Amino acid sequence: MSIAAGPPFETPLTRAAGIRVPLIGGAMYPCSNPELVAAVSKAGGIGVIQPISLTYVHKREYRAGVREIVALADGAPIGLNALIEASSRTYHQRMVRWVEIALEEGVRFFVTSLGNPRWVVDMVAPHGGVVYHDITELKWALKGRDAGVHGLIAVNERAGGHTGSRSAYALLQEVGDLGLPVVAAGGVGSGAPFADLLGMGYAGVQIGTRLIATHECTADVHYKQAIVQATESDVVLTERLTGVPVAVLRTPYVERLGTRVGPIARAMFRGRRTKHWIRTWYALRSLRQLKRSAQGEARADYWQAGKSVATITGVVSVAEVVRECEAAWRGR
Secondary structure, eight states, X not given: XXXXXXXXXXXXXXXXHTOSSOEEEOOOTTTOOHHHHHHHHHTTSEEEEOHHIIIIISOOOHHHXXXXXXXXXXXXXXXXXXXXXXXXXXXXXXXXXXXXXXXXXXXXXXXXXXXXXXXXXHHHGXXXXXXXXXXXXXXXXXXXXXXXXXXXXXXXXXXXXXXXXSOHHHXXXXXXXXXXXXXXXXXXXXXXXXXXXXXXXXXXXEEOHHHHTBSSXXXXXXXXXXXXXXXXXXEEEESTTTSSOXXXXXXXXXXXXXXXXXXXXXXXXXXXXXHHHHHHHHHHHHHHHHHHHHTTSOSOOOOBOOGGGGGOOSOBOHHHHHHHHHHHHHHO
């Protein structure tokens, strides 16, 4: 497989998003503060707004927050993450309004996840918007393709947070022939793996963990230092946050609490009538836990991170991260 033909150092992602470097700053709860999102875009990639982080964690009124990020990015393109799982009518209506406001404020790049993206595709189409959809395996990629998305973000087994189960290579082999550009997500903390994934045939790379350990990220200093000091073996999967495996750093708190849900919760997740309730309960609880932990409000350290920690050696600026990735890509 190869990147679609075009001028030197262009990919389908750079063309679709209007950016110089095929790099997406992954939307992260709770770490996507306005300064971080804007810095990715200003450096040549595209930062993606996580609306719950923007409003709940970083206390911005939504429209004002979008405008702040656009201003900080100095005219560079900005994206929006639309979590489209229809957990409730109220939440869906709120997300529809958030997408509508983003369009009004000039956002044209959207990343969807956790549901059917058809309504987002239809909503942004009249404005020339582009939708890339998060997937972890072929069945979700097919649903995204059938819903009309413009590209896929393939979350592999090295990603932080809600991770995948396949290697970057295996996942590209699985979904790379669907006629859509594919962006890799997971395992990139430095320039070399960034260039390797593009050489493999990916149209771009989404980066998350590396951006937490930057000056622009407002996460607690203990979180950043834990990322810098961690090795791959320090990344574990826990079900205790959302009921499904989430990649986090091994901390005394995680070890003390354990990584598996109990038998009652497991049965409720499997039950047709109970799974919605238990998912909602875990989601609300995890929002509070992750927010407090990332902001240093408690030493209940649930720190999401992927295996890219192995190549992260210090806290640097976002511009340095993007420059290193760009240099490796152009020099390969």
